[in-house]
Amino acid sequence: MALVSHIAEEQVSTPVSSSKSITLKIFRYNPEHDDSSKFMEFTVPYEKWTTVLEAILEVKKHFDHSVAVRYSCRQATCGSCGMMINGKPRLACFTKISELDSNVVTVEPMNNFPIIRDLAVKFERLFDTHQKIKPYLIRDDTELETDEREFLQTPEEVEQYIQFANCIKCGLCNSACPTMATDSSFVGPQALAQAYRYVADSRDKGKDSRLKIIDESHGIWRCHFAGSCSQVCPKGVDPAMGIQLLRGYLLGFRS
Amino acid sequence: MTNDENKEGIGGMANPRRYGIERVAYLLMRLSGLGLLAYFVAHIYETSNILRGQVGWNEFLELTQTTGGHIFLAIVIGMCVFHTVNGVRVMLGHGGVGVGKPARPDYPYDPASQNYRHKIGIYSAIVLAAVAMMYGLAVMFGE
Ligand code: HEM
Ligand code: SF4
Ligand code: FES
Numbered sequence: 001m002a003l004v005s006h007i008a009e010e011q012v013s014t015p016v017s018s019s020k021s022i023t024l025k026i027f028r029y030n031p032e033h034d035d036s037s038k039f040m041e042f043t044v045p046y047e048k049w050t051t052v053l054e055a056i057l058e059v060k061k062h063f064d065h066s067v068a069v070r071y072s073c074r075q076a077t078c079g080s081c082g083m084m085i086n087g088k089p090r091l092a093c094f095t096k097i098s099e100l101d102s103n104v105v106t107v108e109p110m111n112n113f114p115i116i117r118d119l120a121v122k123f124e125r126l127f128d129t130h131q132k133i134k135p136y137l138i139r140d141d142t143e144l145e146t147d148e149r150e151f152l153q154t155p156e157e158v159e160q161y162i163q164f165a166n167c168i169k170c171g172l173c174n175s176a177c178p179t180m181a182t183d184s185s186f187v188g189p190q191a192l193a194q195a196y197r198y199v200a201d202s203r204d205k206g207k208d209s210r211l212k213i214i215d216e217s218h219g220i221w222r223c224h225f226a227g228s229c230s231q232v233c234p235k236g237v238d239p240a241m242g243i244q245l246l247r248g249y250l251l252g253f254r255s
Numbered sequence: 256m257t258n259d260e261n262k263e264g265i266g267g268m269a270n271p272r273r274y275g276i277e278r279v280a281y282l283l284m285r286l287s288g289l290g291l292l293a294y295f296v297a298h299i300y301e302t303s304n305i306l307r308g309q310v311g312w313n314e315f316l317e318l319t320q321t322t323g324g325h326i327f328l329a330i331v332i333g334m335c336v337f338h339t340v341n342g343v344r345v346m347l348g349h350g351g352v353g354v355g356k357p358a359r360p361d362y363p364y365d366p367a368s369q370n371y372r373h374k375i376g377i378y379s380a381i382v383l384a385a386v387a388m389m390y391g392l393a394v395m396f397g398e
Contacts (some may be wrong), residue, residue: 067360114259122298178269227274231274244349
C-alpha cells in the first residue's frame with residue numbers, strides 16, 4: 001500500500017503536460033493560390049525529447065490541419081521530412097527542439113527544391129540526378145549465372161562504400177550546397193556521392209561509364225569542396241569526401 | 256517567392272555563417288580569386304602608363320604612395336597569400352588528399368572530410384595572410 005501511494009505521489013509530481021513551450025513559426029505558401037509566402041506562429045509545448053516533426057504534427061492536430069508536411073518513418077530512415085529548421089537543412093524527425101537552444105523554431109521548405117506547398121517540396125530533380133549516375137551494379141554477368149549465387153566481398157571491400165550506401169535521399173546535402181544555390185543544372189552532392197558509392201564497390205564494373213556521366217560542365221567540376229553537404233548529412237554519408245575521391249580518379253591520382 | 260525552384264541564390268551561396276570555417280574559406284577563396292583577377296587587369300592598365308613616358312608613370316605610381324594606396328596594396332597582399340595557401344589546400348583536397356578514408360560512420364556522424372588537417376590549412380592561410388598584410392603595412396607606412 002505504501003509503495004502504491006509512493007508511485008502515485010511520483011506521478012503527481014511529474015508534470016503531465018510540459019511547462020516549457022516554444023514559438024513555432026511555420027512557413028505557409030501555396031504556389032497555386034498565394035502571391036507571397038507568410039509565416040504562422042504557434043505556441044507549442046515540448047519536452048526534452050520532442051522533435052520538430054512532433055511539434056508540427058501537434059500544430060496540425062490542435063490548431064491548423066492544413067499545414068503541408070511530408071513525413072513517414074519518424075526515425076531518419078525514409079528521407080521525407082527534410083526542411084530548413086532555424087536556417088539550416090535538417091530532418092524534422094531527427095532534430096529535437098531542446099537541441100536547437102532557441103525559444104523560436106522557424107521551419108521553412110528546403111532550399112534549392114521547388115515548393116509544392118508549405119513545407120513539402122518536389123523531389124523529382126533529386127531522383128532524376130540520382131538515377132542519372134546509374135545507381136545499380138553494372139556488370140555483364142548476373143549473380144544467378146555464377147556458381148556461388150552471390151558476389152562475395154571481404155569486410156574491407158564493404159568498408160570502401162558502405163558509408164555512402166547509408167544515403168536516404170533526403171536532399172539535405174543538395175539544400176546546403178553553395179553551387180546548388182545558384183546552378184539549376186548541377187548534378188549535386190547527393191548524386192555524386194552515389195556515383196562514388198558504386199565506383200568504390202568491388203562488384204561493380206561501371207566505373208568508366210559513371211565517370212563519363214559526371215565529367216561534364218555541370219558535373220563534378222562545379223564542386224568547390226565547401227563541405228556544407230557533409231556537415232548537414234544526417235546519416236554520416238560525407239558526400240564531400242566521396243566527391244573529392246571521385247575527382248581523384250578523374251585527375252589520375254587514383255585508379 | 257524568389258523563383259519557382261526556390262534556389263537560395265547568391266545570398267545563400269555567399270552566406271558564411273552557417274556551415275563552419277570551411278564555408279568561410281570557400282567564400283574568401285572566391286572573393287580573393289575575383290579580387291586578384293580585378294587587380295591583375297588593373298595592374299596591366301597601370302603598368303601600361305609607361306607608354307605615357309616617365310612623367311605619366313611617376314604620376315600613376317604616386318597613387319600607391321597615399322594612405323589609401325597603402326591599404327589597397329595591403330589588401331592585395333592579403334588576398335594573394337590567402338588565395339595561394341588556401342589554393343594549395345583546395346587542390347590537395349580536390350585530388351582526394353587529406354579528405355579522410357571511407358569508414359562505417361557512427362553517431363553523431365562527424366564528417367571525416369571536414370577534419371583538422373583541412374581546418375589547420377584554412378587557419379594557416381588566414382594567419383599567414385594577416386601576418387603578410389601587417390608586414391606590408393609596416394614596410395609601406397614605415398617609409
Ligand atoms: C599560386 C597562386 C594560386 C593558386 C595556388 C591558386 C589556386 C586556385 C584554386 C585551387 C582555385 C579553385 C578554388 C575552388 O575550387 O573553389 C582558384 C580559383 C580562382 N583563382 Fe586562383 N590560384 C592562384 C593564383 C591566382 C591569381 C594570380 C589569380 C588572378 C589573376 C587567380 C584567380 C582565381 C579566380 C578568379 C578563381 C575563381 C574563383 C571562384 O569563382 O571561386 N588565382 N585558384
Ligand atoms: S548524402 Fe546525406 S544529406 Fe545527402 S541525400 Fe543522402 S542522406 Fe541526405
Ligand atoms: S520522417 Fe522519415 S526521415 Fe524524417
